[in-house]
Amino acid sequence: MTAAGAPHVAAADLLLDERLRLEDLVDRDGLDELCRSFHALFGIGVRIYSSDGALLADATGEQELCAYVNGMPEGRKACAATVAAVKARDAGDAGDVTHPCFTGATYRIQALEYDGRRVGRLIVGPFVPANVHAGPPATLLGIDAAVDPERAAALIARMPRVKPETITRMTAHLKSALDLILFSGHKAHVTSQMHLASVRESYRQLEDKTARLQEAFDRLKELDRLKSNFLATVSHELRTPLTSIIGYSEMLAEGLAGEMNAEQREFVQTIHDKGEQLLSLIMGLLDLSKLESGTMRMTLRAMRIEPVLDEVVSTLTPTARKKGVKLALDAATDLAELRGDPERLRQVFLNLVENAIKFTPAGGTVALRARMVEGGGGAEDGDDEGLALLAPVRARLEVRVVDTGIGIPARERPKVFDPFYQVDSSSTREYGGTGLGLSIVKRLVESHSGTIAIEDNEPKGTAFVVSLPPHVTQ
Amino acid sequence: MQINFGGREIALKLVYYGPALSGKTTNLRALHQLTSEGSRGRLMTLETKDDRTLFFDMLPLAFRAPGAGGGMTLRIKIFTVPGQVLHASTRRLVLQGADGVAFVADSQISETEHNAASFLDLRQNLKDLNISLKQLPVIIQFNKRDLDRVRSDDELDALARRGREPVFKASAVNGTGVLETFFGLLHVTWTRLDAEHHLGQMLGIESGALLPMAARQLGITADVPTLLSSCVGGRLNPAPQVTP
Numbered sequence: 162m163t164a165a166g167a168p169h170v171a172a173a174d175l176l177l178d179e180r181l182r183l184e185d186l187v188d189r190d191g192l193d194e195l196c197r198s199f200h201a202l203f204g205i206g207v208r209i210y211s212s213d214g215a216l217l218a219d220a221t222g223e224q225e226l227c228a229y230v231n232g233m234p235e236g237r238k239a240c241a242a243t244v245a246a247v248k249a250r251d252a253g254d255a256g257d258v259t260h261p262c263f264t265g266a267t268y269r270i271q272a273l274e275y276d277g278r279r280v281g282r283l284i285v286g287p288f289v290p291a292n293v294h295a296g297p298p299a300t301l302l303g304i305d306a307a308v309d310p311e312r313a314a315a316l317i318a319r320m321p322r323v324k325p326e327t328i329t330r331m332t333a334h335l336k337s338a339l340d341l342i343l344f345s346g347h348k349a350h351v352t353s354q355m356h357l358a359s360v361r362e363s364y365r366q367l368e369d370k371t372a373r374l375q376e377a378f379d380r381l382k383e384l385d386r387l388k389s390n391f392l393a394t395v396s397h398e399l400r401t402p403l404t405s406i407i408g409y410s411e412m413l414a415e416g417l418a419g420e421m422n423a424e425q426r427e428f429v430q431t432i433h434d435k436g437e438q439l440l441s442l443i444m445g446l447l448d449l450s451k452l453e454s455g456t457m458r459m460t461l462r463a464m465r466i467e468p469v470l471d472e473v474v475s476t477l478t479p480t481a482r483k484k485g486v487k488l489a490l491d492a493a494t495d496l497a498e499l500r501g502d503p504e505r506l507r508q509v510f511l512n513l514v515e516n517a518i519k520f521t522p523a524g525g526t527v528a529l530r531a532r533m534v535e536g537g538g539g540a541e542d543g544d545d546e547g548l549a550l551l552a553p554v555r556a557r558l559e560v561r562v563v564d565t566g567i568g569i570p571a572r573e574r575p576k577v578f579d580p581f582y583q584v585d586s587s588s589t590r591e592y593g594g595t596g597l598g599l600s601i602v603k604r605l606v607e608s609h610s611g612t613i614a615i616e617d618n619e620p621k622g623t624a625f626v627v628s629l630p631p632h633v634t635q
Numbered sequence: 636m637q638i639n640f641g642g643r644e645i646a647l648k649l650v651y652y653g654p655a656l657s658g659k660t661t662n663l664r665a666l667h668q669l670t671s672e673g674s675r676g677r678l679m680t681l682e683t684k685d686d687r688t689l690f691f692d693m694l695p696l697a698f699r700a701p702g703a704g705g706g707m708t709l710r711i712k713i714f715t716v717p718g719q720v721l722h723a724s725t726r727r728l729v730l731q732g733a734d735g736v737a738f739v740a741d742s743q744i745s746e747t748e749h750n751a752a753s754f755l756d757l758r759q760n761l762k763d764l765n766i767s768l769k770q771l772p773v774i775i776q777f778n779k780r781d782l783d784r785v786r787s788d789d790e791l792d793a794l795a796r797r798g799r800e801p802v803f804k805a806s807a808v809n810g811t812g813v814l815e816t817f818f819g820l821l822h823v824t825w826t827r828l829d830a831e832h833h834l835g836q837m838l839g840i841e842s843g844a845l846l847p848m849a850a851r852q853l854g855i856t857a858d859v860p861t862l863l864s865s866c867v868g869g870r871l872n873p874a875p876q877v878t879p
Contacts, residue, residue, distance in 0.1 A: 276676060277697045277708070344677050352681055355690040355728070362724035 183211045183273065183280040186346035187339075189218070195342070196220035199335055204321045207335070208284045209273070210248070217281065224287065226264055226316035233305040239263055252282055257329075262287050263300040266320055271332045275343045283339070285332055289317060291324040385453075392450035396443045403443065407436040445597035449580060452604040459502040459608060463632050466558060467492055469503050470529055473510045477518060485523030488514070493532040497558055497631035501609045509605050512598045513562040513625050520566035521622070530561045534628070557628045565622040574615045578603040636734050636828060638837070645834060646710045648732055649820055653739035654746065654753035655687070655718030658778040661807040662739060663692050663715055666817055669810055671854030674698055688717040691729045698845075698852050700838035707838050709845075711821070718753065727760045735772040735824030737816055738800070739807075742777045742785035772823040774801045774869070776816045781806040795868025802868050814855060815865045822846060822863060822871065 196207040197220040206221030230236035256272035268286030297313040410433040451457040481488040517527040580600040611629040618624040637646040651659040667678040676695040696711040716726040740750040795802035805812025835842040846859045
C-alpha cells in the first residue's frame with residue numbers, strides 16, 4: 162500500500178512506521194551517566210531494561226541491609242529470587258507498579274514509552290516507603306535463623322526513605338529526561354537516515370543521467386564511424402568514373418582520336434585539369450576519413466628524414482622555379498632516426514612546402530630546416546629537475562617549413578587545421594586548394610606522435626614547425 | 636498506509652506540500668499548538684540555521700479506537716516537505732507512500748507562479764513514484780490570508796469552483812484555517828482509504844465517527860462539520876469510487 166511502484170527508495174517505510182528500539186536511540190554511556198547521577202543525588206539504585214529484557218544501564222550500590230542479608234545462605238537465595246522477580250515484572254497496563262521485597266523495602270517499576278509504544282522499563286529501588294515505621298517485618302526476621310532483629314532494625318533505618326508521591330515525581334522526572342534523550346536520538350537517527358536516503362536518491366539520479374549521456378555518446382560515436390565509412394565508400398565510388406574522365410580527356414588532348422583545333426584542345430585540357438583537381442580533392446577526403454576513422458594504413462618503421470626532405474625539394478624545385486621562388490634545404494648532420502612511414506611524411510612535407518610556395522610571392526624564399534631540439538625543462542616545467550635523465554627522451558626532431566609569404570594572423574592559426582577552413586575564402590580563388598591539406602597534415606603528424614604549430618617568420622611570412630619524436634631503441 | 640494486525644495499528648501518512656516559504660512548517664506548528672498533548676507527540680523539525688526546512692517536519696498523532704479485542708490504534712504522521720527547489724530528491728522521498736496531500740499555497744499574487752510551479756513539481760514527483768495525482772486525495776490551502784496584496788476571497792472562490800480539490804483559506808501564523816485544513820485533508824483521505832480498505836470496520840467504528848473521535852482525542856472543541864464547512868469549491872465528498 163505504500164507506493165510499491167517506486168523501487169529505489171525505502172525511506173518512506175522508515176519514516177512512517179519504524180519500530181524504534183530504546184538501545185538504538187540512546188547512547189549507552191550517556192544513559193549510564195544519567196542513572197549514576199540519579200543514584201548519586203537520591204542514593205537509590207536505578208536500572209534500565211530494554212523491551213526485550215536487556216540491561217542497558219545500571220547504577221546501584223549495595224545497601225548495607227542487602228549486604229547483611231546476602232551474608233546468609235538463605236538470605237542470599239531470597240534476595241536473588243526477589244531481584245529476578247523484579248527484573249521479570251511487567252509494568253502493567255498503567256505502566257507503573259510497585260514490587261515489595263521481603264526486607265520491607267520496595268522497588269518501583271515504570272514503563273518507558275516512546276512514540277506511543279513501550280520501549281523498555283525503568284526500575285528504581287530498593288527503598289523504604291517513608292510512611293512505613295514498623296520494625297523489621299516477619300518476612301525478614303524469618304528468612305534465616307541468624308538474623309539479629311536489632312541489627313536488622315538499625316540497617317533498615319539506614320535505608321533510603323522516600324514518600325510514594327516523591328518517588329512518583331522522581332521517576333516522572335527521570336522518565337521525561339529520558340524521553341527528551343530519546344527524542345533527540347530519534348531526531349538524529351531520522352536525520353541521518355534521511356540524509357543517506359537523499360544522497361542515495363541523488364546518486365541514483367546522477368547515475369541515470371550518466372547512463373543516458375553515455376548512451377548518447379555511444380550513439381554519436383557510432384554515427385561518426387558511419388559517417389567516416391560513408392565518406393570512404395563515396396570517395397572510392399567517385400574515383401572510379403573520374404579516372405575514366407581524366408584518362409579519356411588525356412587521350413583526346415594527345416590527339417589519339419584525331420587532330421583537334423586549338424580551341425577544342427583547350428577545352429579538353431580544361432576538362433582534364435578540372436578532373437585532376439577533383440581527383441585530388443577526393444583523395445584528400447579519402448585520406449581524411451581514413452585518418453578520422455583510424456583506418457589509414459601506415460607502416461611505422463625506423464627511418465631517416467633526410468631522404469624524404471631531399472625528395473620533396475627535388476619534386477618541388479620546378480614549381481618553385483616557375484614561380485620565381487627560391488627553395489632551400491638545410492638539414493643538420495646530427496638528425497636522429499625516426500619511427501615513421503616515409504610515404505606519409507613525404508606527403509606531409511610535400512603539402513607544407515607546396516603551400517609555402519603557393520603563398521610566397523616571386524623573389525621570396527621557402528626554406529626547409531631540420532635539426533634536433535632539446536625538449537623539456539626550462540619554460541615548460543618551470544625548472545630543470547631531473548633533466549639529466551629526461552632530456553634524452555624529450556629530444557625532438559624539428560623540421561621548419563619557412564616562407565616569406567603573406568603570413569597567417571595569430572587568431573587564425575588554430576583554425577587552419579580544421580577541414581575546409583580557409584583563412585580568407587577569397588584566397589581559394591587566388592591561390593586554389595581545397596582546404597583539406599593542412600587538416601590531413603596535422604592528423605598525419607599526430608599519428609606519428611608528433612605536433613605541428615605555426616610561428617611567425619621574422620620579418621615576414623610563416624613558419625610551420627613539425628616536431629617528431631626520435632626513434633628510441635630499446 | 637500500513638496495517639499492522641499484530642500490533643493492532645494502522646499508520647497513515649499525510650504530507651503538506653507547497654512552494655518554499657508558503658507556511659507548511661507554520662501549519663504544523665499551529666496544529667501542534669492547537670491540539671492537546673494526549674494524542675499528539677513532539678513536533679520534530681529538521682531545520683537549517685535560517686529556519687528553512689532541511690529534510691522535513693513531522694508531527695505524529697495517535698488515536699485509539701475502542702473496538703473489539705482491545706481496540707486498535709490509528710497512527711497519523713504529518714510531514715512537510717522542504718520547499719526549496721534544490722531539495723528535489725528529499726521531496727520525493729517524503730512524498731513516497733503518502734496517503735493524502737495538503738498543498739499549501741501562498742495567497743500573495745506575486746507568488747502565483749511559484750504556487751503553480753510547485754504543484755507541477757508535485758505532479759512530476761508523484762509520477763516518478765508511479766502515483767497519479769487523480770488517485771491521491773489532495774486539498775489546497777491558500778495561506779497567508781492576513782497579508783496585503785493577496786488574491787481576494789471572491790477570486791479564490793471562483794478559482795476554487797473550477798478545480799477538483801477542496802480549497803481552505805488560512806492564516807497559519809495566526810492559527811486560523813489550520814484545523815479546517817487538517818480535518819479537510821483527514822476527511823478526504825479517510826473517505827478514500829475507508830472505501831478501499833474498510834478501515835472503519837477494522838477499527839471497529841462507523842466511517843463517519845473517525846473525525847469526531849479524532850477531534851475529541853485532540854481536545855478540539857470545534858464541531859467537525861463546522862470545520863469542514865469552511866471549504867470552498869472542489870469536491871469534499873467525491874462519489875464513491877469503484878476500485879478494481
